[in-house]
Amino acid sequence: MFAARLDHVSLRYDRGEEILRDVNFALPAGSMSFLTGPSGAGKSTLLRLIYMALKPSRGLISLFDQDLAVASPALQGAIRRRIGVVLQDFSLIEHLSVFENVALPLRVTGTPRSVYTPDVIELLDWVGLGHRLHARPATLSGGEKQRAAIARAVISKPDLLLADEPTGNVDPAMGVRLIRLLTEMNRMGTTILIATHDHHLIPQQARTFSLSAGAVEQTR
Numbered sequence: 298m299f300a301a302r303l304d305h306v307s308l309r310y311d312r313g314e315e316i317l318r319d320v321n322f323a324l325p326a327g328s329m330s331f332l333t334g335p336s337g338a339g340k341s342t343l344l345r346l347i348y349m350a351l352k353p354s355r356g357l358i359s360l361f362d363q364d365l366a367v368a369s370p371a372l373q374g375a376i377r378r379r380i381g382v383v384l385q386d387f388s389l390i391e392h393l394s395v396f397e398n399v400a401l402p403l404r405v406t407g408t409p410r411s412v413y414t415p416d417v418i419e420l421l422d423w424v425g426l427g428h429r430l431h432a433r434p435a436t437l438s439g440g441e442k443q444r445a446a447i448a449r450a451v452i453s454k455p456d457l458l459l460a461d462e463p464t465g466n467v468d469p470a471m472g473v474r475l476i477r478l479l480t481e482m483n484r485m486g487t488t489i490l491i492a493t494h495d496h497h498l499i500p501q502q503a504r505t506f507s508l509s510a511g512a513v514e515q516t517r
C-alpha cells in the first residue's frame with residue numbers, strides 16, 4: 298500500500314520548460330521521508346502534485362492506491378481530506394484567530410466544538426502558541442505563523458502529511474521540536490513527506506530524496 302505514487306510523471310507550467318522529468322517516486326504507507334534540493338528545483342511543485350493542486354503534464358499519480366486520472370470528483374474530494382499540508386507561505390485565514398484556524402479542519406468534518414477545543418488548546422500549547430490563541434495571523438511572527446500552520450495540518454491526524462519547509466522560519470531548538478512532533482505523528486501512523494533545506498534536522502536513518510535537474514533520486 299502506497300500513500301502516494303508517481304509513475305513517469307512530468308510537469309511543466311504553461312508552456313515553460315519541464316520542472317519535473319519522468320519522475321518515479323513513492324511513499325509507502327507509514328513511511329517518513331525528506332525531500333531536499335536547491336531552491337527552484339521543484340520541491341513545492343512535487344508537493345502540489347501530491348495534494349492535487351496541480352495535474353501532471355504526463356504520467357500517473359495515485360494516492361492511497363487510487364489512480365487520480367480516473368477518480369470521480371467526489372472520490373478526489375475524499376482523498377484530499379485525508380491529506381494535511383503545511384505550505385511554504387502558511388496560507389492561514391487572515392480573518393480567523395489562531396485557535397479558529399487550527400480548529401477549522403475539525404469543524405468542517407462536523408466535530409463538536411466541545412470535543413475539539415481541548416485538543417486544539419493542547420496542540421497550540423505544545424507548539425508554544427498557547428498565549429496567542431486569539432491572535433490574528435497578521436499579528437504573528439513568521440515562526441509563529443509557521444507553528445500555527447503546522448498545528449492546523451496535524452490537528453485532524455491526516456493519513457498523509459506534506460510539509461513544505463516546515464522549519465524554515467523557526468530557531469533551531471523549535472525546529473527540532475517540530476520535527477519531533479512530526480516523527481511522533483508518523484509513529485502513530487501518518488505517512489509524512491517533508492521538503493527542507495535544513496539538512497541537520499533530517500534524522501540519521503530517514504529516507505531522503507534529492508530533487509535536481511527535474512529528477513528525484515533516493516539518497517538514503
Ligand SMILES: Nc1ncnc2c1ncn2[C@@H]1O[C@H](COP(=O)(O)OP(=O)(O)OP(=O)(O)O)[C@@H](O)[C@H]1O
Nearest residue numbers: 310313316334335336337338339340341342343385
Ligand atoms: N505557478 C508557477 N508558474 C510558473 N512557474 C512556476 C510556478 N511555480 C513555480 N514555478 C517555477 O518552477 C520551478 C520550481 O519551483 P518550486 O517552487 O517547485 O521550487 P522549490 O524547489 O520549492 O524552491 P524553494 O526551495 O525556493 O522553495 C521554479 O523555476 C519556479 O520559478
Ligand SMILES: [Mg+2]
Nearest residue numbers: 340341385461
Ligand atoms: Mg518550495
